[in-house]
Amino acid sequence: MGGEVRIVVADDHRMVRKAWQLLLSAKQQYTVVGQAANGAEVLQLLQTMRADLVLMDLDMPVMNGFDATEQIKKRYPWIKVIGLTQQKESGYIKKLFALGASAYLTKNASDEELFEALEHVLDEKRYLSREVSDVLSKSLLTPPSEGSADQVFMGLSAREIEIVKLIASGHTTLQISNTLHLSIKTIESHRRNIFKKLQVKNVAQMIGKVKDRIV
Incomplete structure (x- = not known):
């Protein structure tokens, strides 16, 4: 150009x-x-x-x-x-x-x-x-195999998957913020996006939806 x-x-x-x-x-x-x-x-x-x-x-x-x-x-x-x-x-x-x-x-x-x-x-x-x-x-160059983590969490970004795992393990928003070196506002925004993508309304529903897929 x-x-x-x-x-x-x-x-x-x-x-x-x-x-x-x-x-x-x-x-x-x-x-x-x-x-x-x-x-x-x-x-x-x-x-x-x-x-x-x-x-x-x-x-x-x-x-x-x-x-x-x-x-x-x-x-x-x-x-x-x-x-x-x-x-x-x-x-x-x-x-x-x-x-x-x-x-x-x-x-x-x-x-x-x-x-x-x-x-x-x-x-x-x-x-x-x-x-x-x-x-x-x-x-x-290698497409993900069926059932791989990439397909299981197809709708979530890598950062959102990381946050899902931390929430599921009992971390608070403040603890996640400190662990990932992100602002609380950013963590809360990710959390809203996660709920929307997974079509859940609360943490309990989120954990129920992903509990068999989190490594």
């Missing part, structure tokens, strides 16, 4: 968004045209502005990066999405690529790797973070 590349950055931490904007501004061809604190805000921005690419944090409240990516690719299939997260599980990566994202980067990636990913994506190629590519490349 030649010329200016218009980018929206999405992360629930304002300082992280500012850091991305500062980094991208160092390259003349990249212009940050909008910032969002969650997936719903990304979709609102895209209704009123033209963008070529979204740098998308996957763990956000209100609407996470997976759901936002799915909606973006349905409404604006030409927009590229690069997912950024701390997670390295194969289920996370497979799900994001299945939704139409073009790249998966861990937040430990260097500045140079981010720009390398941008170049690949804009050249119509997919990019997988170096930190996980060696470990997961084989897994990504």
